Amino acid sequence: MQLSPSLSALVEALRCLPGIGPKSAQRIAFHLLERDRSGGTQLGQSLLNAMDKIGHCESCRTFSETPVCDICSNIKRQDTGLLCVVESPSDVLAIEQTGQYQGLYFVLMGHLSPLDGIGPNEIGMDVLERTLANGNINEVILATNPTVEGEATAHFIGEMCHQHNVTASRIAHGMPVGGELELVDGMTLMHAFSGRKAI
Amino acid sequence: MQLSPSLSALVEALRCLPGIGPKSAQRIAFHLLERDRSGGTQLGQSLLNAMDKIGHCESCRTFSETPVCDICSNIKRQDTGLLCVVESPSDVLAIEQTGQYQGLYFVLMGHLSPLDGIGPNEIGMDVLERTLANGNINEVILATNPTVEGEATAHFIGEMCHQHNVTASRIAHGMPVGGELELVDGMTLMHAFSGRKAI
Structure with missing residues (x-):
């Protein structure tokens, strides 16, 4: 049995979702058609609206519907002189949820990966260089992921900060809170020892 | 941090997908915005198109873009005089994939569930009764699921067939091919014994 054209187009399109194969796509399509048509229509409109309207903030490159995002245009945050460099917008969300950081962000939208x-241009180093040259930033906090690529990216940006006489710092690596020593990998444990603090 | 209006609308709308919670919805939204905007747009259009165009076949109630679906309008299939009653369009797909059944279908879009x-009217018994009254159907094959509701529905439709002097049959219950006796539940095993055939 051939699926009707609109249905097979929908099943095919659903496969762009991460982790959705042909079987799941078919199950989702039938679910929406059988039980939640208004939800499906709503989702269709939201997708078109979001893909059309959401661009990148000119200043920090995160997702934004306005040319400059809310965080970047917040004067209180600008006054802190802090800039936190992260790899993706979901990292911004994770940091904001702690409620502890009050500075600005810069979102790389990836990490250096020559292969x-x-x-540097793909992760917005030209934009970051302009921001550093402005002289409004006192400290850059490098919060890229603790992976090989993340470390390389942090190192690269650290060098750039030195050229502009801006302090650069790297977030601490060590034991996650609530973790158990025997379950943590060697590299993390090594970092935890070398980064020990006097109490 | 507040998500921008279009982004939070998208995250909210994604939750209509089965099995997608708030965290997954956010992950999917970011994935589409970062890596697959054309896929997202395509999906949005396919959803709107499918929700708008796909209705139900007048004759068998399955999903169809035309008033009568391809299977129902196939004269070869009409000539068999066979009608297979299933619960959902995905059951039709499963049976069609075997390539063995050449008759018509009737899709209940659910099962009797008084609670x-x-x-009967919600699962299209009025439409089925008209089909039976036409006199073109010789045998109704009841292929509802072997659950309590599915059995009750099959029984109900069986009674209706008797009133119209149409043969009704139920698909066989027993050991699934490739299954192992010791792993099969008692009810299935009981059905396998009571439905035994001489060889």
Whole structure:
């Protein structure tokens, strides 16, 4: 049995969702058609609206519907002189949820990865360099992921900060709170020892 | 941090997908915005198109973009005089994939479930009765699921067939091919014994 054209187009389109294969796509399509048509229509409109309207903040490159995002245009945050560099917008969300950080962000939208053709320009180093040159930033906190690529990216940005005489710091690596010593990997444990603090 | 209006609308709308909670919805939204905007737009259009265009076949109640679906309008299939009653369009798909059945279908879009307010009219018994009254059907094959509700529905439709002097049959219950005796539940095993055939 051939699925009707609109239905097979929908099943095919659903496969762009992460982790959705042909079987799941078919199950989702039938679910929406059988039980939640208004939800499906709503989702269709939200998708078109979001893909059309959401761009990137000119200043920090995160997702934004306005040319400059809410965080970047917040004068209180600008006054802190702090800039936190992260890899993705979901990292911004995670940090904001702690409620402890009050400075600005810069979102790389990835990390340096020469083998994949991702160089400094692809992660917005030109925009970051302009921000540093402005002289409004006192400290750059490098909060890229503790992976090989994340470390390389942090190192690269650290060098750039030195050229502009801006302090650069890297977030601490060590034991996660609530973790158990025997379950943590060697590298983390090594970092935990070398980064020990006097009490 | 507040998500921007379009983004939070998208995250909210994604939750209509089965099995997607708030965290997954956010992950999907970011994935589409970061890596697959054209896929997202395509999905939005396919959803709106499908929700708008796909209705139900007048004759068998399955999903169809035309008033009568391809299977129902196939004269070869009409000539068999066979009608297979199933619960959902995905059951039709499963049976069609075997390539063995050449008759027509009738899709209940559910099963009798008085506690949920699903009576004979909600599962299209009026349409089925008209089909039986036409006199073109010789045998009705009841392929509802082997659950309590599915059995009750099959029994109900069986009675209706008797009133119209149409043969009704129920698909066989027994050991699934490739299954192991010791892993199969008691009810299935009981059915396998009572439905034994001489060889």
